Amino acid sequence: MERLLPTYARAPVTIVRGEGTRVWDAEGREYLDFGGGIAVVGLGHLHPAPLAAAQAQLDRLWHASNLYWTEPQVELATLLSERFGGARAFFCNSGAEAVEAALKYARKATGKPGILALEGGFHGRTLGALSATGQPGKRDPFAPLLPGVRFVPPNDVAALQAAMHDDVGLVLLEPILGEGGVIPLASEFLAAARELDALLCLDEIQCGVGRTGTFFAFEQAGVRPDLVTLAKALGNGLPIGALLVADEVADAFAPGDHGSTFGGNPVACAAACAVVEAIDDDLLARVRAHGATLVAELATLPGVEEVRGRGLLLGAVLERSAAEVVDACRERGLLVLSAGERVLRLAPPLTVEASELEEAVAVLADVLSANA
Numbered sequence: 001m002e003r004l005l006p007t008y009a010r011a012p013v014t015i016v017r018g019e020g021t022r023v024w025d026a027e028g029r030e031y032l033d034f035g036g037g038i039a040v041v042g043l044g045h046l047h048p049a050p051l052a053a054a055q056a057q058l059d060r061l062w063h064a065s066n067l068y069w070t071e072p073q074v075e076l077a078t079l080l081s082e083r084f085g086g087a088r089a090f091f092c093n094s095g096a097e098a099v100e101a102a103l104k105y106a107r108k109a110t111g112k113p114g115i116l117a118l119e120g121g122f123h124g125r126t127l128g129a130l131s132a133t134g135q136p137g138k139r140d141p142f143a144p145l146l147p148g149v150r151f152v153p154p155n156d157v158a159a160l161q162a163a164m165h166d167d168v169g170l171v172l173l174e175p176i177l178g179e180g181g182v183i184p185l186a187s188e189f190l191a192a193a194r195e196l197d198a199l200l201c202l203d204e205i206q207c208g209v210g211r212t213g214t215f216f217a218f219e220q221a222g223v224r225p226d227l228v229t230l231a232k233a234l235g236n237g238l239p240i241g242a243l244l245v246a247d248e249v250a251d252a253f254a255p256g257d258h259g260s261t262f263g264g265n266p267v268a269c270a271a272a273c274a275v276v277e278a279i280d281d282d283l284l285a286r287v288r289a290h291g292a293t294l295v296a297e298l299a300t301l302p303g304v305e306e307v308r309g310r311g312l313l314l315g316a317v318l319e320r321s322a323a324e325v326v327d328a329c330r331e332r333g334l335l336v337l338s339a340g341e342r343v344l345r346l347a348p349p350l351t352v353e354a355s356e357l358e359e360a361v362a363v364l365a366d367v368l369s370a371n372a
């Protein structure tokens, strides 16, 4: 363990197996997984559809390079375009890489270096994505970052409009700030961002792929972005990221402008195709219903000041440190996340059962009343 660089404050648990909403550690202890591997395991651990698709692809072809076409990559781009209503895709291996692709795309398409982003926003750890991340603690040790990024407070339309300048080519927003505390953007704020004379990129790496009860979170706000970044849940745990570019603005990249050796890997794409196909209207309706149940239950718990989010990306603002509650829940067999100091974040698999919601709420009630 001392052979790993200490970039994470890891819990003293080694996870060895998962199935559905549950995982097991090396000692055989069972946990209810309401973190979903940080909003990644959207269909639950070992879901049969992406498992079968990935296994079949493993037996056919692992890698061909992007000098050639592969069937899973073309199929995934087609499925995502259908969901978006006309887009072209670039595939990569992570969220930060999808954001990097968006930053380069906007630079090439507009010729303008300026970016508007949000205070508290999170877009990844690479230098470009970090430059657009509005969290000083993550940025400051790595200055100087990309110049020309301005940050505005979430949902402050006047500040957004005031920050707009001629040099801004890209507005980069999370429809729900995930790491920043599960803060949904108001429809009016997204509409105001859409009206600015710049490309609008919505970072749906955490809130996309069905997590909020629609395939894309932006569907609920009625805006059509120019660019969308996806990653986390797209491969249900296999590493894949995507930049989608709306057809209307999709002519900026030419061969040689961008690339990725592993991007669009056939196994990851085959799994992702199965994920996208599994997110049907029934599952989305379930996400909305289970989300509403969870909001109502969480709001009744002691020490919960506010519950916010959409679908199954929820944040409970606590009167006290979320980290302590995360630890206490884990000791009682429930994995949950924090998002900042006092926000407890829940992102269970979209396939979570009603009985599992009850189980999780019972543990939370126990933890919050025992230590309140």
Ligand SMILES: *Cc1c(COP(=O)(O)O)cnc(C)c1O
Residues within 6 Å of the ligand: 094, 095, 096, 097, 099, 122, 123, 124, 125, 174, 178, 179, 203, 204, 205, 206, 207, 231, 232
């Ligand atoms: C997790 C996340 C990222 C970064 O994704 P990585 O795969 O960790 O690089 C970017 N944006 C948002 C909104 C995220 O939640």
